[in-house]
Amino acid sequence: MENSEGFNVTKDMYNGLTIDTSKQDWTEAIPDGTLQQLEGAIENWKKSGIRALWVKVHKNHSSFVSVCVQLGFDFHHAKSGYVMLNQWLSKDEDNRLPGFANQYLGVAGFVVNDKNQVLVIQERFNIIQKHWKLPGGLADEGEDLAVTSRREVLEETGVEAEFVSVLTFRHQHNFRYGCSDWYYICLMKAVGGAINPCPQEIAECRWMDIEEYENHPSLTDTNKFVVKCYREHVARGSSVAIVPTQVLSYNKKTYHNIYSIKSSGNTEGNDFSLDPATSQGDTQASSNIGPSTSLAS
Structure with a gap:
C-alpha cells in the first residue's frame, strides 16, 4: 500500500493501481472535492x-x-458488499483488462446403491415438465468437485454418498446471464442416510432401477448419455477412475486438485476430503461400483 496523488493505492505487476475505498482516510461520507482530486x-x-x-x-x-x-x-463486477469499476488509461495499447468470471460450475451425483439403483429427484420448480434427474447444483465459492457432489446430494436427498470418480461433464454456452456452464457428473457410492428430500427444492426423490431410469419417458437426452457413460464404465470392469491429486501450486503456498485418469487400484495418495490441512494421503476410493457383471450388453 502506498499513497499516490492523495489516495491510498495498491500497485500491481502490470503497472496498474487499485483504489479500495475501505483503505482511504474517509468517514462514511465522501470528502468534498474528491471528484476534482481524482480527476x-x-x-x-x-x-x-x-x-x-x-x-x-x-x-x-x-x-x-x-x-x-x-x-x-465502467463497471467490472459486483459481489456482496462492493462493486468494482475500472478504466484503461494507456493510449498506446489496446485495453488488456480481463473480464470478470463468465463460467458457472455445477456438480451432480450419479449415486448408486448395492441394488444397482440410482438416486433420482424431481424438482419443485421446472422450466420444462417435471422429469427425473440427478441431484446436484452449483459449487460454492472455494468448493471442490467432490465436496460439492457430497453436499448437494445430502442437502437435496438426505442420502450420504462418497465420491468415486468424475463420470462425465457437460460444457454449454448462453446459460444464465449469458455465461457458460460447466456441469460435472460424479459417480458416487451410497454410504448412509435415508431419503429425506429438501422440501424447499425437491418434489420427489427415490431410488430407481437404472434400466427404468434410462428408459423413463421424461428422461432428457443429456441424462440418457450420462447413463451410457456409467454403463461403459462398468463394462470396463470399473478399472479406471478420474480422481484428484493434490499438487503444490507454482508458488508452493497452496495445493491444487489436478484430476487425472487412474486405475482403480492406483488411487493411493488421493485424498477425497480435499483438505490440504488434513491430507495424509491414506484415503482411498474404490471405483469398483455397480454390479459385477457387465451392463454393456
Missing part, C-alpha cells in the same frame, strides 16, 4: 505511465460510484 490524479497517472485503474467501492461509500462514472470508469 487530477488520473491525468498525472497517465503521464507517469500507469496503464489501468481499478476502484473497489464498498457499500458504505456507494456515492463514490457516481464520481467514478463521471470520470470514465
Whole structure:
C-alpha cells in the first residue's frame, strides 16, 4: 500500500493501481472535492505511465460510484458488499483488462446403491415438465468437485454418498446471464442416510432401477448419455477412475486438485476430503461400483 496523488493505492505487476475505498482516510461520507482530486490524479497517472485503474467501492461509500462514472470508469463486477469499476488509461495499447468470471460450475451425483439403483429427484420448480434427474447444483465459492457432489446430494436427498470418480461433464454456452456452464457428473457410492428430500427444492426423490431410469419417458437426452457413460464404465470392469491429486501450486503456498485418469487400484495418495490441512494421503476410493457383471450388453 502506498499513497499516490492523495489516495491510498495498491500497485500491481502490470503497472496498474487499485483504489479500495475501505483503505482511504474517509468517514462514511465522501470528502468534498474528491471528484476534482481524482480527476487530477488520473491525468498525472497517465503521464507517469500507469496503464489501468481499478476502484473497489464498498457499500458504505456507494456515492463514490457516481464520481467514478463521471470520470470514465465502467463497471467490472459486483459481489456482496462492493462493486468494482475500472478504466484503461494507456493510449498506446489496446485495453488488456480481463473480464470478470463468465463460467458457472455445477456438480451432480450419479449415486448408486448395492441394488444397482440410482438416486433420482424431481424438482419443485421446472422450466420444462417435471422429469427425473440427478441431484446436484452449483459449487460454492472455494468448493471442490467432490465436496460439492457430497453436499448437494445430502442437502437435496438426505442420502450420504462418497465420491468415486468424475463420470462425465457437460460444457454449454448462453446459460444464465449469458455465461457458460460447466456441469460435472460424479459417480458416487451410497454410504448412509435415508431419503429425506429438501422440501424447499425437491418434489420427489427415490431410488430407481437404472434400466427404468434410462428408459423413463421424461428422461432428457443429456441424462440418457450420462447413463451410457456409467454403463461403459462398468463394462470396463470399473478399472479406471478420474480422481484428484493434490499438487503444490507454482508458488508452493497452496495445493491444487489436478484430476487425472487412474486405475482403480492406483488411487493411493488421493485424498477425497480435499483438505490440504488434513491430507495424509491414506484415503482411498474404490471405483469398483455397480454390479459385477457387465451392463454393456
